[in-house]
Amino acid sequence: MSPHVCTVVSCGATKQDLAPGESVPARELYDSSVHTCKDRYGRHSDGYYIMSAEYGLVHNQTELAHYDRTLDDLSDHRTRAWGHDVARDLATILECGGFDAVVLIGSATYVGALEAHFDRFPCAVLTPWQTSEYVTGVGRGMAWCNDESHWPDNVESVAAIGDVVSPAPREV
Template sequence: MNHKLALPVSDGLVLVGCSKEKAATRRALAAFDLYDGGCIPAMRDRLGYWPHRDRVRFLSAEHGLVHADTPLHTYDRPLDPHRAVELRPRVAAALSAEFEATGMPDEILVVAEPLYLVLLADLLAHPTRPRIHWIPDHTSGWPAAARVLDTWGW
């Protein structure tokens, strides 16, 4: 890790697209523990502890923007273009409220397939948006995401 350029935890945010693969459970689990596909297991190993875990959000085809510790039940809802447009205002409002309460992060790492960017269109168009690192390959993009986290000192 490159700690010389360490980004304070409060100054970074990780946004991850949800995954079809989920833990087999009948009870609600924290989102970070429920999602089990793509890069999420590797990300959970690296960022699954406070305070980093507190800076992870999921872009859910069912729920919109979800904090890593939000309890969720297993669901099966793929993101399609209609649903992405439908969720966009909800995600924009949630991010706006969060940034108003805690401040705009300096950098955001987005690990999500291209369709998930529709949910983030308002953030991407914001005139004072933070630096955004986008890893479009949720399945095999972990090495690229890990390199970004290395530069953050996370």
Template structure:
């Protein structure tokens, strides 16, 4: 199976709802979610607070970011997420996330789809992909 991974975002809705909707205040998240829904067998969210999240899981808004965590906490987060991904099985995981979310994930077949692209370049990439698909 091919599984998409989308990072959470700082901008969130102000009420509890399914995770797929919580981060929809962010244009980048909306575009990444739409791409993953079209191209992969399943997709999950990489949450700084909740680790690996199924899009249908209900979440309340929170204010936790990997950037504000120390190295030890980011490593621990990466170990937990890596274990969660391995528990899903031997799949290919296509990450639509920045370096902060990927640097400590290990032991899984991980493809960094947008490696090296800036925020603006990521938005353009999703727009270009959507245009190609018609």
């Protein structure tokens, strides 16, 4: 039986050009090849969310309008506040959903903003783009996301996805 996994991916810098007032599901807003790979991975999870610099933590089907903000645009104080808010919302989702693990896929900036809060999450935390020896850059991160052997619906244990950062996984 596959573990119950929630995937959270970072937003993307490049987005669809939308008309004023137009919105699309979050997973469709970002149009880079990097996001396409992260999206492919996320769609194979039991829960799939996006951490947006503008909107915080959003479900992949939440309608979003175009925006132009990254965490790099925020002060250290605002980034810490963003990380606190996203971690709070994610902890609630993970608890209510009974997830065995959360896989965080994104840059060191986005994942790093949540790191101080990993102990709030009631399940195993995996950060493959930061901890996998294979992932040495964005290209390898994309390859990791495209490798079906890592997809949550194709594994039999949390450990088969990657290295658990915090805490120990629940038995499945």
